[in-house]
Amino acid sequence: MLHLEERLRMGDEIMKTYIYEGGFGIVAKSGVGSAIKHQKNMLKQADIEEAKGWKEADIVHINTVFPDSVLAACLAKMQGKKVVYYGHSTMEDFRNSFIGSNRFAPLFKKWICFCYGLGDIVITPTEYSKGLLKSYGIQKKIYAVSNGVDTEFFQSRNKEKEKQEIHEKYKIPMNRKVVVSAGHLIQRKGILDFLKLAKMMPETTFIWFGGGNDSLVTQEVKEAVKKKSENVIFAGYVEAEELRNAYCGADAFAFFSYEETEGIVVLEALACEVPVVLRDIPVYKGWIQDQMQAYKVHNLEEYKHNLMHIFKKEQEELKRNARELAEQRSIRSAGERLKVVYRLSGVNEEKRPRNSSLRWKKILFQLMD
Numbered sequence: 001m002l003h004l005e006e007r008l009r010m011g012d013e014i015m016k017t018y019i020y021e022g023g024f025g026i027v028a029k030s031g032v033g034s035a036i037k038h039q040k041n042m043l044k045q046a047d048i049e050e051a052k053g054w055k056e057a058d059i060v061h062i063n064t065v066f067p068d069s070v071l072a073a074c075l076a077k078m079q080g081k082k083v084v085y086y087g088h089s090t091m092e093d094f095r096n097s098f099i100g101s102n103r104f105a106p107l108f109k110k111w112i113c114f115c116y117g118l119g120d121i122v123i124t125p126t127e128y129s130k131g132l133l134k135s136y137g138i139q140k141k142i143y144a145v146s147n148g149v150d151t152e153f154f155q156s157r158n159k160e161k162e163k164q165e166i167h168e169k170y171k172i173p174m175n176r177k178v179v180v181s182a183g184h185l186i187q188r189k190g191i192l193d194f195l196k197l198a199k200m201m202p203e204t205t206f207i208w209f210g211g212g213n214d215s216l217v218t219q220e221v222k223e224a225v226k227k228k229s230e231n232v233i234f235a236g237y238v239e240a241e242e243l244r245n246a247y248c249g250a251d252a253f254a255f256f257s258y259e260e261t262e263g264i265v266v267l268e269a270l271a272c273e274v275p276v277v278l279r280d281i282p283v284y285k286g287w288i289q290d291q292m293q294a295y296k297v298h299n300l301e302e303y304k305h306n307l308m309h310i311f312k313k314e315q316e317e318l319k320r321n322a323r324e325l326a327e328q329r330s331i332r333s334a335g336e337r338l339k340v341v342y343r344l345s346g347v348n349e350e351k352r353p354r355n356s357s358l359r360w361k362k363i364l365f366q367l368m369d
Contacts, residue, residue: 015348016049017084018057022068029211029237030184031264032088035125035147036063038264038331039086042148046335048342057081059347065089065115073118082347085119087112087142090132093259096188098216113138121345123338125262128283143341148334149267151326153240156248156272166249170207170233177204177311180250180274182243182265183257185212185234187221190256190279195224197254197300198232201307207233207250209243247272252310254303255279270294271326273319275310277303293322 019039027033039061043050051057060076062069063086073083091109095102113136116122122142124130130144156162167174179201183189191208198206211234214222225234238246247253253269255278260266262283269276276294278284290296295306327333342348 015058016051016056017043017059017061018051018054019043019061020054020063020069020072022072023064023066026066027064031147031262032063034264035086035088038148038150038334039063041150041331042335042338044335045332046339048335048339059084059342061086062119063088065112070115070118073115077118083119084347085116085122085140087116087122087124087129087133088261090129090259090261091136092132093188093261096258097184097186098213099218109136112136116140120347121341123341126283126287128285129261141345143345145337145341146329146334147262147264147267148331149264149271149326149329151271151323151330151332154244154247154268154271154326155323159248162245162249164249166207166246170205170235172205177251177307178207178249179204179252179254179307180207180209180246181254181256182209183255184210185217185221185225187218188258190258191221192224193256193300193303194254195228195232197256197303199229200300200304202229202231204307204311205231205233206254207235207246209235209238209246211236244268244272247274250274252277252307254307256303257281259283266294267326267329270322273323275315275318276322277306277310288325291318293318293325 019036021036024033024036027036040050059082060072061084062073073085076083089112091105091112094108095105116133116138117140119140122133122138122140123145124133124142125144125147127144130142133142164174166172166178172178181194183191185191194206194208198204247269253274253276255263255266255269255276257263257279258281260281260283266276266278270293277297278288278294280290280296280298284296288294288296297303297306
């Protein structure tokens, strides 16, 4: 049996890939938006040619589950192109996300199964999310490929300067410890626990980066945000450079999410070598080890205990291990893995004949009817 490297050296050049960006404006400030940007970089890093337009593409990447993405998948198949559907969403991470999400979660599951079923293959960020999608009964081949992290960008330039910047920007005394977190202002991301922990640690400043659609945020979250303690700062959505500097200038990064398919902000924090404390949820089993690359906790008391430990003791080994893990999930590494998946799955092989796509025309016409 041939090794992966030998398989990669065989066959024709990988064909042109087009990353469909329909609905990007909706997801631009989310993890899916970051993943789309990362895929463009992955193609470049792995020497996979990105198609500049739809017509010249042989392979089409689709990342969202909006109706236009379904139409795009059907159109691609009608034209004989191969479709790689990215499974960023699951029923589990749909729950506790916005008003009514729990009620509609079972319907959402059926919808994403239909969407992902349009792909020739499905790619999802982790083995955990792969297991979830397989449990839904999706019949297509599913591969785990990290969303990746730009380790060249997400690293410290000058720790002392970055620390000074975050304290000056948010008017925090230099002698106060700073904990940062990031994500949408939704219950699943653990915003309520973030606010509770801040009240438990009044001598520490807590900064949350990220926002949300106010019309979709639950009343419970809105009320909790209004009643935040004085040591909490909501920084809103910021550009990547400012977020990177915040990671590097903070004393710790705390991640409170209850459910993820990977968590790009976690990869970014690991790459920046800021000590990370995160909830011990299934997605991190097997690749993030407790007290090796991060501290994994189960309740607020453990969050507090580990943060206090970080404040008192240097974490040089933990930070080195974190950086090494981030390098393993760098955009370059993810791009090489994507190239392997292309070859193993056969999506880089000759396009399907156009006259074999009658089924997709029928589906498309039904959707438009």
